[in-house]
Amino acid sequence: MNKKGFLTQEELEDKIGEGLIETVVVGFTDHYGRLMGKRVDAEYFLESVLTSGTHGCNYLLTTNMAMDPVPGYQYANWELGYGDFHLVPDLNTLRVADWLEKTALVICDVHNEKSHLLESIAPRSILKKQLSALEADHMQCFAASELEYYLLENSYKQAFQQNYQNLTPAGYYLEDYHIMQGTRNEKYTSVVRRHLKNSGIQVETSKGEWGLGQHELNVKYSDVLSMSDNHVVYKQCMKEVADAMGVSVTFMAKFASDQAGSSSHIHMSLWKDGENAFAGDQEFGPVKGSDLFRWFLGGWIKHVPDVMPLYAPTINSYKRFVDGSWAPTRLAWSYDNRTAGFRVVGSGAGLRIECRIPGADCNPYLAFAASLASGLDGIKNKIEPPECFVGDIYAAAHLPRVPYTLAEAVTLFEGSEFAKNTFGSEVVKHYTHFFKTEQRAYDTSVTDWERKRYFEQI
Structure with missing residues (x-):
């Protein structure tokens, strides 16, 4: 091989x-x-x-x-x-x-x-279009996505038969970084790591996360197209291994209202001539970065409202954006600050931007395409980012917030000239209809929440 x-x-x-x-x-x-x-x-x-x-x-x-x-x-x-x-x-x-x-x-x-x-409307095609623009400038994009998920003791069939209620998580206390709880779930996670390694995907780490039965699996970064392909493969592997073992994993962005959401944080950097094009000697807030780094970050932040449904494509996606929940709620950047939507990490050749907005329910081709297109527009138009924020961004009510509902996000996407110019009017129209169809399906459904609230009391 x-x-x-x-x-x-x-x-x-x-x-x-x-x-x-x-x-x-x-x-x-x-x-x-x-x-x-x-x-x-x-x-x-x-x-x-x-x-x-x-x-x-x-x-x-x-x-x-x-x-x-x-x-x-x-x-x-x-x-x-x-x-x-x-x-x-x-x-x-x-x-x-x-x-x-x-x-x-x-x-x-x-x-x-x-x-x-x-x-043009196929997700992988949308990403490849952005890569064509990048290659014209003789640059490469390297990226990684960090998938979080919940592991449950119920099989998928059992979960379905129970209407996805009263399910048993694989943990019974918050297990973020806990080795002991991770050990209890190694019978599943170690199998996944081994299969992924033998399928061409190098796993770097797995760990408990901040939820009952919640975990994270990180794979080695690569060029952005390969990373998107790997994301699809390792998500499929994890679900099918769970199914074969009689357990289940869910990549819902918000599995339970009282538990942490599951994200797919995106790490990204541009490279040219074998070197990280983000690294530089210019002082930029608490980091040293190049003009390309600064403008890419500026464009990425600015265009979040234009492309938000590509990061958060479902009704459930937006239940994750809660203050104090480890999910970002405001559009700001900071250095190594997990309250920020954009967290700058690393230095020198390792300098990169982490976008914490996408949920585990995102389509990786679309999320990476949106990220790359936004950053490249920042470089093209020399878009300056806001000042580096220091402190608790959850408490900074003056900062612009991420869209909080799918309906709000789709309205912005549908009217965005940036999205139309970048992806094409045909693509924007197609995906607007797709997202609106998802919204209508929710709007016309009667939920358990409604029955519990109104059945007797109204």
Whole structure:
């Protein structure tokens, strides 16, 4: 293998010939970030899919969470007959899916069936468009995402049968950094770490988090496209390992109102000629950073309202933004300050920006695309960030806040000239409809909260 867990075409052929690989998962993500696609016979993959790709129904880029066809999209609808798009394997992502028996996995780009160009609305296409702009300036973006999640003793099927109520977390006290509680859950976490390592994803650390049964898993940073692919793979691995072990993990941004939310903090830096382009000798608040660093940070902060649904895409996402909860509520930056939406960490070659806004429910391609586009616009227009904030940002009521509801965030996204100019009007219109569909599904649902509040007392 060219790198542990990854496969070249020749290595795949050898493993198929030896009977070690029988199935290839051919996948892409929908708007929610879920891995969709097909299982392909390994020999047929070599004969056909490897060179010619395969087909998928284009309704998958318009469906809701329940997989219902949703009216109102121009891209795909009943009138157009819900045709096909083309899935083209990116062989740079070909790897062993170590947690599955005799299985390999490859991430695909979604192409238009007629033009054979990238479908502009597909999440991976949106990120690749931003990377094209970056490559034109002969720069690279390196990034990492930190996924938090809750581990529960109930299986997914049990949780469903119990209407997701009265579930048993895998911990019974706040376990942030507690080794003993982490030890109790090693029977799950160690399996995940091993499978990920054997599937080409290097895990750096795992630890307890600030919630009952809450944990975090960190993988090694890489170029931003590879990091997005890895994010999708390791999230899929964690869910499928949990399912096989009769437990469950949830990546809801806010699993319980009295527990900490789960984030997907994004770390990002730009590199040029093999060096960190953020590092510099200029004094900037408490850090030394370059002009590129300063302007990238300025653009990233400024454009949060323009792209907020790409960081926080669900109704539940916004339940996480509570003061004093470790989730950011104000738009400010600081140095090594976990009350800030933007936390600057490291120095020299390790200098980077951590955005703490995205939740664990984000689609990594969209969240990274929004981050990169915002920062690049900051560089292009030399956008200055606000002054470095020192102190408790939760107590700074004068600072601008993050949007607190999906409805508010979608309104800003829909009207944003920055979003339209950056991603294209077609993409903004498509995703606006997607987010509004999610909002309407919530608005028309009768919740347990309503029954408890109004059934007798109203």
